[in-house]
Amino acid sequence: MPACLRRYQIMSFVVGTMLLFFCVTIVLRHGFGTWATLEMVVAQIHGILYMVYLATVVDVAVKLKPSVGRIAVMVASGFVPFLAFIVEHRTVEALKDEADLG
Numbered sequence: 001m002p003a004c005l006r007r008y009q010i011m012s013f014v015v016g017t018m019l020l021f022f023c024v025t026i027v028l029r030h031g032f033g034t035w036a037t038l039e040m041v042v043a044q045i046h047g048i049l050y051m052v053y054l055a056t057v058v059d060v061a062v063k064l065k066p067s068v069g070r071i072a073v074m075v076a077s078g079f080v081p082f083l084a085f086i087v088e089h090r091t092v093e094a095l096k097d098e099a100d101l102g
Helices: 003-032 036-064 068-076 083-101
Strands: none
Touching: 003 036, 003 083, 036 068, 036 083, 068 083
Protein backbone atom coordinates (compact mmCIF):
# COMPACT_ATOMS: atom_id res chain seq x y z
CA MET A 1 0.00 0.00 0.00
CA PRO A 2 1.38 3.42 -0.89
CA ALA A 3 2.43 5.54 2.10
CA CYS A 4 0.12 8.40 1.09
CA LEU A 5 -2.85 6.02 1.22
CA ARG A 6 -1.86 4.79 4.68
CA ARG A 7 -1.60 8.40 5.94
CA TYR A 8 -5.05 9.11 4.47
CA GLN A 9 -6.41 6.01 6.18
CA ILE A 10 -5.08 7.10 9.58
CA MET A 11 -6.28 10.69 9.25
CA SER A 12 -9.70 9.55 8.05
CA PHE A 13 -10.10 7.45 11.19
CA VAL A 14 -8.88 10.28 13.44
CA VAL A 15 -11.11 12.93 11.84
CA GLY A 16 -14.12 10.61 11.75
CA THR A 17 -13.69 9.79 15.43
CA MET A 18 -13.27 13.45 16.38
CA LEU A 19 -16.39 14.34 14.38
CA LEU A 20 -18.42 11.77 16.31
CA PHE A 21 -17.03 13.12 19.57
CA PHE A 22 -17.92 16.63 18.41
CA CYS A 23 -21.50 15.51 17.69
CA VAL A 24 -21.75 14.12 21.22
CA THR A 25 -20.59 17.44 22.68
CA ILE A 26 -23.15 19.31 20.54
CA VAL A 27 -25.93 17.11 21.94
CA LEU A 28 -24.63 17.61 25.48
CA ARG A 29 -24.50 21.37 25.11
CA HIS A 30 -27.72 22.03 23.22
CA GLY A 31 -29.73 19.14 24.62
CA PHE A 32 -28.71 19.37 28.25
CA GLY A 33 -27.11 22.80 28.58
CA THR A 34 -23.72 21.47 29.70
CA TRP A 35 -20.18 21.13 28.36
CA ALA A 36 -20.10 24.38 26.33
CA THR A 37 -16.35 24.77 26.82
CA LEU A 38 -15.71 21.16 25.83
CA GLU A 39 -17.72 21.65 22.65
CA MET A 40 -15.63 24.68 21.72
CA VAL A 41 -12.35 22.86 22.35
CA VAL A 42 -13.42 19.74 20.43
CA ALA A 43 -14.65 21.89 17.53
CA GLN A 44 -11.29 23.63 17.28
CA ILE A 45 -9.35 20.37 17.48
CA HIS A 46 -11.57 18.82 14.82
CA GLY A 47 -11.04 21.89 12.60
CA ILE A 48 -7.27 21.64 12.86
CA LEU A 49 -7.29 17.89 12.26
CA TYR A 50 -9.62 18.38 9.27
CA MET A 51 -7.02 20.67 7.70
CA VAL A 52 -4.38 17.95 8.14
CA TYR A 53 -6.87 15.46 6.69
CA LEU A 54 -7.36 17.71 3.65
CA ALA A 55 -3.58 17.74 3.17
CA THR A 56 -3.62 13.93 3.07
CA VAL A 57 -6.47 14.01 0.54
CA VAL A 58 -4.44 16.37 -1.65
CA ASP A 59 -1.43 14.07 -1.29
CA VAL A 60 -3.50 11.07 -2.41
CA ALA A 61 -5.03 13.10 -5.25
CA VAL A 62 -1.64 14.17 -6.57
CA LYS A 63 0.07 10.79 -6.27
CA LEU A 64 -2.72 8.32 -7.13
CA LYS A 65 -4.94 10.53 -9.32
CA PRO A 66 -8.42 9.34 -8.30
CA SER A 67 -11.51 10.71 -10.05
CA VAL A 68 -12.82 14.17 -9.20
CA GLY A 69 -15.96 12.59 -7.76
CA ARG A 70 -13.94 10.39 -5.41
CA ILE A 71 -11.90 13.41 -4.27
CA ALA A 72 -15.11 15.37 -3.59
CA VAL A 73 -16.51 12.51 -1.51
CA MET A 74 -13.21 12.22 0.38
CA VAL A 75 -13.36 15.94 1.22
CA ALA A 76 -17.03 15.77 2.27
CA SER A 77 -16.50 12.73 4.47
CA GLY A 78 -14.62 14.85 6.98
CA PHE A 79 -17.72 16.76 8.00
CA VAL A 80 -20.54 14.21 7.66
CA PRO A 81 -20.78 11.88 10.69
CA PHE A 82 -19.99 8.20 9.98
CA LEU A 83 -19.24 8.92 6.32
CA ALA A 84 -15.48 9.04 6.92
CA PHE A 85 -15.38 5.37 7.89
CA ILE A 86 -17.39 4.21 4.88
CA VAL A 87 -15.56 6.38 2.35
CA GLU A 88 -12.16 5.48 3.79
CA HIS A 89 -12.80 1.76 3.42
CA ARG A 90 -14.09 2.04 -0.14
CA THR A 91 -11.41 4.50 -1.22
CA VAL A 92 -8.52 2.52 0.20
CA GLU A 93 -9.75 -0.70 -1.42
CA ALA A 94 -10.26 0.95 -4.82
CA LEU A 95 -7.03 2.94 -4.87
CA LYS A 96 -4.95 0.10 -3.45
CA ASP A 97 -6.13 -2.10 -6.33
CA GLU A 98 -5.37 0.66 -8.85
CA ALA A 99 -1.92 1.33 -7.33
CA ASP A 100 -1.08 -2.39 -7.56
CA LEU A 101 -2.03 -2.39 -11.24
CA GLY A 102 -0.02 0.72 -12.05
